[in-house]
Amino acid sequence: MYLFLDTNILIDLVADRKPFSKWAYQIFKDQKEGRWTLVTSASSVLTTFYITEKEIGSRKAKQVLKILLSRLEIQPIQKQDLLTGLLTNFKDYEDAVQHQCAMSLQNIDYLITRNKKDYKESLITVLSSEELYIEMS
Numbered sequence: 001m002y003l004f005l006d007t008n009i010l011i012d013l014v015a016d017r018k019p020f021s022k023w024a025y026q027i028f029k030d031q032k033e034g035r036w037t038l039v040t041s042a043s044s045v046l047t048t049f050y051i052t053e054k055e056i057g058s059r060k061a062k063q064v065l066k067i068l069l070s071r072l073e074i075q076p077i078q079k080q081d082l083l084t085g086l087l088t089n090f091k092d093y094e095d096a097v098q099h100q101c102a103m104s105l106q107n108i109d110y111l112i113t114r115n116k117k118d119y120k121e122s123l124i125t126v127l128s129s130e131e132l133y134i135e136m137s
Helices: 007-014 020-032 042-056 058-071 079-087 093-103 129-136
Strands: 002-005 037-041 073-075 110-112
Touching: 002 007, 002 093, 007 020, 007 037, 007 042, 007 058, 020 037, 020 058, 020 129, 037 042, 037 093, 042 058, 042 073, 042 093, 079 093, 093 110, 110 129
Parallel strands: 002 037, 002 110, 037 073
Antiparallel strands: none
């Protein structure tokens, strides 16, 4: 199974934003045990660093991202993703581009985010981290 992680899931984990980090941690724990493959966009990694560097410091943010990068598949954002994102009915351009990036992969089963309302137009099934575990049980 392939999960595309939205930026907020990564930030929840790296910055230990409670109570959300509990679910983000579980997703990565289960990935390590082979339950699924985790994918995110290159821009999510950059945004995660930018935001968490301010919260936990540059050194720690780099250490954690190094570990994350060893556990994540990284999908580049292509020019076509940026262009198509402009044409969608998504209210937030960044979410539209994330969605297009995920759509460019044939094997994504779920898009995991804490902000489901931002993905109402999604063609991929969108779940919160918690809902993922309800769905899988």
